[in-house]
Amino acid sequence: MTYVDEVYQRVVDQNPAQPEFHQAVKEVLDSLRPVIEANEAHYRKEALLERITT
Numbered sequence: 934m935t936y937v938d939e940v941y942q943r944v945v946d947q948n949p950a951q952p953e954f955h956q957a958v959k960e961v962l963d964s965l966r967p968v969i970e971a972n973e974a975h976y977r978k979e980a981l982l983e984r985i986t987t
Contacts, residue, residue, distance in 0.1 A: 940982040
């Protein structure tokens with residue numbers, strides 16, 4: 934599982950009754966996916982996606 938997928942799953946698990954929020958987060962994460970996956974270790978270390986989705 935990629936970092937983007939892990940963060941999305943965490944959002945769904947923490948906010949189970951908010952499907953509109955899930956959709957918005959998924960759209961943003963999918964648009965960022967190519968950039969994040971190009972240097973996944975750096976973004977994971979800095980917890981960038983966790984900050985964005987909080």
